[in-house]
Amino acid sequence: MALHLPQLPLEALLRGRALSEARGEPWAVIEGREVLACDAAARALGVRPGMALSAAWALAPRLRARPRDAGLEREALEAIAGWLCRFTPSVSLEPPQGVLAELRGSLRLFGGIGPLAAQLRAGLGEMGFTARLAAAPTARGAWWLALGSSEALLEERAQLERALAVLPVDALGCDPGSLALLADVGVACVGELMRLPRDGVARRFGQALLDALDQALGSAPEARACYRLPERFAARLELPAPVTQAESVLFAARRLLVQLEGFLAARHAGIRRFALRLRHRDARDGVIGIGLAAPAREAEHFTRLLRERLQAITLTEPVEAIALEAAALVPLPGASANLFRDARTEGEEWARLIERLEARLGGGTVQGLAVHPDHRPERASRRIAPLGGTQRAASAGPRPLWLLEPARRLREAGGAPQDGGPLELLAGPERIESGWWDGGEIARDYFIARSADAALLWVYRERGAAGGWYLHGIFA
Amino acid sequence: MAAPQTILEEILQRRAVWRGGALARPALPAVPSGFAVLDRELPGGGWPGGALTEVLCAREGVGELQLVLPALAALSASGRRIAWLAPPHLPYAPALAAAGVDLAQLAVVRAPGRRDALWAAEQVLRAGACHALLAWLRDARYAELRRLAVAAEAGPALVVLFRPEEAACESSPACLRIALEAAGEHLLARILKRRGALAAAPLRIPIDRPVHALGGASSPAAPARSPAARPCPV
Numbered sequence: 001m002a003l004h005l006p007q008l009p010l011e012a013l014l015r016g017r018a019l020s021e022a023r024g025e026p027w028a029v030i031e032g033r034e035v036l037a038c039d040a041a042a043r044a045l046g047v048r049p050g051m052a053l054s055a056a057w058a059l060a061p062r063l064r065a066r067p068r069d070a071g072l073e074r075e076a077l078e079a080i081a082g083w084l085c086r087f088t089p090s091v092s093l094e095p096p097q098g099v100l101a102e103l104r105g106s107l108r109l110f111g112g113i114g115p116l117a118a119q120l121r122a123g124l125g126e127m128g129f130t131a132r133l134a135a136a137p138t139a140r141g142a143w144w145l146a147l148g149s150s151e152a153l154l155e156e157r158a159q160l161e162r163a164l165a166v167l168p169v170d171a172l173g174c175d176p177g178s179l180a181l182l183a184d185v186g187v188a189c190v191g192e193l194m195r196l197p198r199d200g201v202a203r204r205f206g207q208a209l210l211d212a213l214d215q216a217l218g219s220a221p222e223a224r225a226c227y228r229l230p231e232r233f234a235a236r237l238e239l240p241a242p243v244t245q246a247e248s249v250l251f252a253a254r255r256l257l258v259q260l261e262g263f264l265a266a267r268h269a270g271i272r273r274f275a276l277r278l279r280h281r282d283a284r285d286g287v288i289g290i291g292l293a294a295p296a297r298e299a300e301h302f303t304r305l306l307r308e309r310l311q312a313i314t315l316t317e318p319v320e321a322i323a324l325e326a327a328a329l330v331p332l333p334g335a336s337a338n339l340f341r342d343a344r345t346e347g348e349e350w351a352r353l354i355e356r357l358e359a360r361l362g363g364g365t366v367q368g369l370a371v372h373p374d375h376r377p378e379r380a381s382r383r384i385a386p387l388g389g390t391q392r393a394a395s396a397g398p399r400p401l402w403l404l405e406p407a408r409r410l411r412e413a414g415g416a417p418q419d420g421g422p423l424e425l426l427a428g429p430e431r432i433e434s435g436w437w438d439g440g441e442i443a444r445d446y447f448i449a450r451s452a453d454a455a456l457l458w459v460y461r462e463r464g465a466a467g468g469w470y471l472h473g474i475f476a
Numbered sequence: 477m478a479a480p481q482t483i484l485e486e487i488l489q490r491r492a493v494w495r496g497g498a499l500a501r502p503a504l505p506a507v508p509s510g511f512a513v514l515d516r517e518l519p520g521g522g523w524p525g526g527a528l529t530e531v532l533c534a535r536e537g538v539g540e541l542q543l544v545l546p547a548l549a550a551l552s553a554s555g556r557r558i559a560w561l562a563p564p565h566l567p568y569a570p571a572l573a574a575a576g577v578d579l580a581q582l583a584v585v586r587a588p589g590r591r592d593a594l595w596a597a598e599q600v601l602r603a604g605a606c607h608a609l610l611a612w613l614r615d616a617r618y619a620e621l622r623r624l625a626v627a628a629e630a631g632p633a634l635v636v637l638f639r640p641e642e643a644a645c646e647s648s649p650a651c652l653r654i655a656l657e658a659a660g661e662h663l664l665a666r667i668l669k670r671r672g673a674l675a676a677a678p679l680r681i682p683i684d685r686p687v688h689a690l691g692g693a694s695s696p697a698a699p700a701r702s703p704a705a706r707p708c709p710v
Binding site (some may be wrong): 063113346347350352353354356357360361365366367368369370371372377379380382383386398399400401402403404405426427448450451453455456457473474475476 | 588
């Protein structure tokens, strides 16, 4: 399978731009004084690739032109290669604008060439790229088909020969001199080139072209260097127009999160935390760190968590670029997220729910409960991390279902406690004296009391000098 | 191969088919409340799953949590999770454990803001990982409750909203509404609304009140307050 990215110079620069912004200013990428690629807004104004920059400016005075950034393009290409690794281990780069992947072994897993191609297109789209896809039994054959913008998905060698034969020779990517010479001898398509005598072709155009032809047809083997996945994930994205809306940052971040999901799937791993770094022009970088209750890999899930966090903060400074980092990969069983996405257990859903709640409400807002062997009522119940908790022996006396934190001082009238009226003491006292060893000493007499409106309360009288009545619990 | 009859029943149970003639959907399996008196009066024989239940009481401390405790204990014992959303006080672990609730299945969610609490309730219901949600929502409006009711339909969860007595005067999308009053060692429950016919008399529910527990000075049971008839629409 070959992926040709004709718009890469532009997309590498603009993929962080949300659709709502895309309708604004026209953009173009230039090389020297010539337009190399331009977006739909520029195209609508008449700007075309190959045009002189001065001519383009005459047509579109608001045109934003940026010189081509080879480094950014290379990064984008590697991002795509890394994402493709989720489908196959053998991916190789075809700089400057192509990626090749060996997918024959993965066809069955992904439901055949057609569905696989659709999945590739969708994924690339989510990352902000458009590609011409072509599949063929040989890598070079597929690449030439993609270059020749024939989006054929071929599985048989015989089909490949016919498809290549009708390709124009300029799809071969050979040097302009050779192309001119081919035109001079009247060769317009690959089929005519194949029919020329081999020794003549080798003499006039070099052995390299002949070898490439053999490789494309599969009669000679081709050795390609495989792309190697890095150990940790780090990706950045420039925002062409600095943004202050959380929604725009999220849009750009999603591009990277999809990339991350591919990377994790390729590594059969998940992560427990990731960080999004927001780069500002005039201020220090902001970092949003997100922790997960259980290792995960789905971009959808990451996006949800990030949305909650982004909504909670206000961006005071415009964001110029974002970077996503994830280290500490955890092995995550399950062959492919796509295959088993639906079969998620209730336990995982529960962990995800807690993450989602904490992402918006704040860390520590979701808690579990545990009993603790301590006679002091306020220490006999503990807040613990959710998803944990063990059952231990319950206490002896009757205990209320609600505990007030802290206990509320009650008024007194004639030595009897009052709470909106006199409290009638029904049962007690239960004396609790404990905690002298750690400074949290208590000495109390607990009673069960009934209020004037028939509620049952747990009250205590402080023993010792201070005295006084307190409401500590409610038998709800 | 199961008999066609049971397959049909299964499909109807899953609520995959809407039947034009039915007034109410075939209910999801109800969770027995643990009080025979109450179960007899509840459609399906227990707390409704996948729907809102409202428990209204004038003040806390009449035994409102006691009412749902047996159901919580049963759910947690079978490994079902229970969320407490924005409770007014700390749910006291020793008392819950003594009532047989498995603490490992509980999660307490604190949500300071009114909107946060509503949002959290919806998230809990939509996640479908939770079999009971107890929520204390302040000043919930009809439209917001309606939204929750729709979210509740997505899952099997028993949803109990604890609300002040005044809420009885507002209309509500809850399918079950019960107003509570203390009556000595009993709990007096009036079913204000349920699926099916109106309930007639208030129920006396024998809940576990620790009035003689400590063996101290006990007093004669207070006279049971009569269920004051309130001129409220239901």
